Amino acid sequence: MKSPYAVSCANNRFTILLDGDPLLGPIKPEVKFEADGAYEATPQLKLLSHYEADKSGTSGDCTDHTLVYEDEKGETKLTIIIEAYAHALLCRVNLVCAHKNFNDSSRYLASVGGITLRDEGFDAPEGYMASYQFQRWWTQPAFGSNPAEMPDHTISLLWKLGGVYHHLLPVCGDVLRTELAGRDGGIDIRLSAYNYGHNNLETVSFALASGGDPYELPLTTAALGLQARGSAAGLRSAKAYPDVLEYLGWCTWDAFYDDVTEQGITDKLEEFKRHELPVKWLMIDCGWSETKEGKLQSFAENRDKFPGGLRPLIERAKTDYGLNWVGVWQAFTGFWEGIDPDGRLAVEMKDHLYRTNHGKLLPFPDVAKGFGFWNAWHTYLRRQGVDFIKVDNQGSLVLYFRNNLPIGTAALGAHAALDASAGTHFGMRMINCMGMATENIWSRPGSSVSRSSGDFFPQIEDHFKLHALQNPYNCYYHGAFYHGDWDMWWTKHEYARNHSVLRAVSGGPVYVSDKVGATDPEMLRPLILVDGRVLRCDGPGLPTEDCLLTDPNQAETPLKIWNRAGAAGVVGAFNLNREKKKVRGGMRPSDVPGLAGDRFAVFDYYARTVVSIARDEAIALELDNDELAYYVIAPYESGLAVIGLSDKYVSPAAIEAVERRGELTIVRLKQGGVFAFAANVPPVRALVNGGEAAVRRENGFYSIDCSAYACALTIELQTNEWEGDLDHVG
Known part of the structure; x- marks a missing residue:
């Protein structure tokens, strides 16, 4: 052609x-x-x-x-x-x-x-x-x-x-x-x-x-x-998503910042246990290492903060508190200012460190020499029971290696060395962070997850409006390469609900950084299953087409973020106007690309209503300052639209499979809850795991309460042949 x-x-x-x-x-x-x-x-x-x-x-x-x-x-x-x-x-x-x-x-x-x-x-x-x-x-x-x-x-x-x-x-x-x-x-x-x-x-x-x-x-x-x-690197679609990030996590950063300690972590894990909140992984963020004046002195933990050492803490986290994975923070440069030239690490790792023209001592940006540094550190961490890593400060390469090495050469060598060791020791369970410079994006040969925004700043007024701007728009290009990490958040915060919906549409990890005594479990339950699995969308959350070229911080229209979950779509709508004006717009099933079908059941999560509309029909949106709306869009097939568990944001992700046999629709769910569906005519019979179940008529849809089932279950819906309008249910 x-x-x-x-x-x-x-x-x-x-x-x-x-x-x-x-x-x-x-x-x-x-x-x-x-x-x-x-x-x-x-x-x-x-x-x-x-x-x-x-x-x-x-x-x-x-x-x-x-x-x-x-x-x-x-x-x-x-x-x-x-x-x-x-x-x-x-x-x-x-x-x-x-x-x-x-x-x-x-x-x-x-x-x-x-x-x-x-x-x-x-x-x-x-x-x-x-x-x-x-x-x-x-x-x-x-x-x-x-x-x-x-x-x-x-x-x-x-x-x-x-x-x-x-x-x-x-x-x-x-x-x-x-x-x-x-x-x-x-x-x-x-x-x-x-x-x-x-x-x-x-x-x-x-x-x-x-x-x-x-x-x-x-x-x-x-x-x-x-x-x-x-390049050895590939598109996001060719990279495996780390198993650890399929579950709910907690990070120490905003809870303690640099003052993280063994006791503080234990206190928080006790709190999660009391709440029966299935947190399955822990990230020990910056502050655990042995450092001096911003430089790394050794691979070991700071014994003033972790008197028992990392290994006993990690063992207790897994045996006493039900965690499956514990990770630690590292800096791409060793620590923020590199490696202490007067410390024992500088002597032990001398063949694997690079001294810059500016006097910084850094992991060597070469796949062979740099691997020696990371391999030694990661070997130590694995002995302590560490399962995965977060690696920060990646975008500082151009600062440290300028007029030492070409930026492309430094990035290729540094990332190849890190990824090789992360793959060897952690099965590529790694979150890349502070690494959205173009040399970072193009140079990672194997890792699949990278932060897609600046930090969550809980103390900065209206910071959510910047955070919610950066993530979906950055994922427009960044999502071609990586699964985006939309960062941690607080469940007790002015914008907690906004952040929870933002993570629901993100398609990425869900983890919080709550302080001790400051967790609201109910803010997390709509995002997860009872075993801690995240109900995750299929890809990165992206702005809808009518928002792509519009600044939602300035416009008087809402930012709409779309994603897919199997055959269904989801849309989160947010008022991000910096002048705190009311915003107006519309939401259409066509806002979600690729949905099959001609008519759709649109479930309004907060209003608890369903309307049935055609692909290009709009639902009016009017949001006050900081207000949001959230929709699940399920296509009708043979007169029935499966919404999923209505108490979950990404309700279709709770569906294991849907099978249709004429007038019989069989839905397999990952766990119990309140199952919702819309139908052209009422079902004549419903079974849950083979037993008769009551069907409740709601506002535009039907529900079946399966909350008694904590495990996977099967729902059978029997309907008569129908002829008529999909707007029948009211």
Whole structure:
């Protein structure tokens, strides 16, 4: 199939076309050098040639558009290769510098923005969403139509033009990192090594895809970028979700911060036991290690805080309190400021540590040498009974390794070493954290879970509105690579209910960081089964299409987050308006992509009502400041819609299987509870595990109370043949 993408050239610039119309450009390539620490004037590049060739490329048959630029001295040659596929486009960049006299031998590519593709005509009249690094560890979205307002360090760009969505995803290669920045009249595509001394380079710069379904685009661009890099990393869909995170957990961070102790942990586990709350894992966060002045001194625990040691505590947690897993926090850099150069660890691990130009001592960013460090630490932790890890401070690589190693090289080596050890010792049970920089995202070969927002800050007023903004919008691109961790929260908090619904639609882990004496079990029970299993959605929670290019902190419309749970969909709606205005909008079954069927039962969790509507019919939404709504959308099949356990947020996730045999519908549930369904006509008979069961008519639906059953059960619903309106139940 011929590619819809093409390239045209004029005035030493090139333009990327889609179906013959300009999409990006005109683009002017620039190369910037520095010598002896000072930037030099940018050489003027002239387009020498542009030729096309059909070939078999990274992702199948494509047309190569090769553009060769050279400066007037013939010393700088920049080649840009556009691989145009039927479904997407890939940009490669090659640079060759041949200095012709001795005095130029210290002239190298600038470490930041050494190569820039300057787009002079970016147009997004229908809006864009730019995901950018607002801190070195985290990203969040920026919205607009004016490219001058697009932030620096943008690492994902979605925009709409002519009714078609386009997604540009910068790639981090073995040396260079690509990112975007807005300016008057266009955007800059900047390639940086964050390291001095490079002249001859080749890299993948970005992937681009276009289409009517915005949710397919990041999957396409991420897959193409990974293929082009020859990366061992894969898409989220190819990675296993850690078994530990299928259950409810507790993290010590917001309960104690750095002052975590053995006694404090024991007190909290006692509280969970009194509440009969099935917490199945514990994460001992920052503060447990032996450190000095922000530097790691040893692999062991701080005995002032853990006088009995980690192992006895972990054994008690499992035997006395019913936990299955205990994890510990680590820093990607050893500790926040690295490893103590005067400590015994520096001597013991000297062959596995890297001393930077800034004097920091860090785990060696090399798969072999770095593995030695992590393997030794993880061997110790496994002996203590530790089952999994959370690794923080990953986005600080560029800070510590700048002008030591190229950022792409440092990231590949550091992540490969960590993942190899995490796989060896913990079966890849690992939460990556503070690692949303593009070099982190593209460089992890095996781990599958990564935090998708900044921290939960319980003391900051209205912080929920930022937290709820970051997670679903970040997951638009981040979810192509990883299962998103939407962070911990408090069950006794002004926004506790909002946070609980946010985790319900997240598709990720559910864990809290409650202080001792400050847990509300009823805030957690709608999220879990009696054995602690999380009722988890199928993928990452994402903004609905009508919200993708709109800032919910500014708009007077709600943020709607959709997800799937088997055949059903869920939508959480939130008022995130920063000015505390009322927001209005509508919720439709079509807000959830891919739902089968023509009519749907929409269960309003808080109103306890069901309405039956067509795919594009809307339910009016009106939310006051901080108010939320939550819906389950179940398709009708043969006149019956299975909602699931109505006392659970992700009620369809409690369904093991549904089987239909003519007028008989058989539903297998993972446990008992209040089972809800909507039907065109009342059932004539209902059985629970073979025994007669009472069917209760509710507000637009029916329910069967199966609360007496703590284990899996089977419900049989017998109906007559029906003809009529699905709105019959009222």
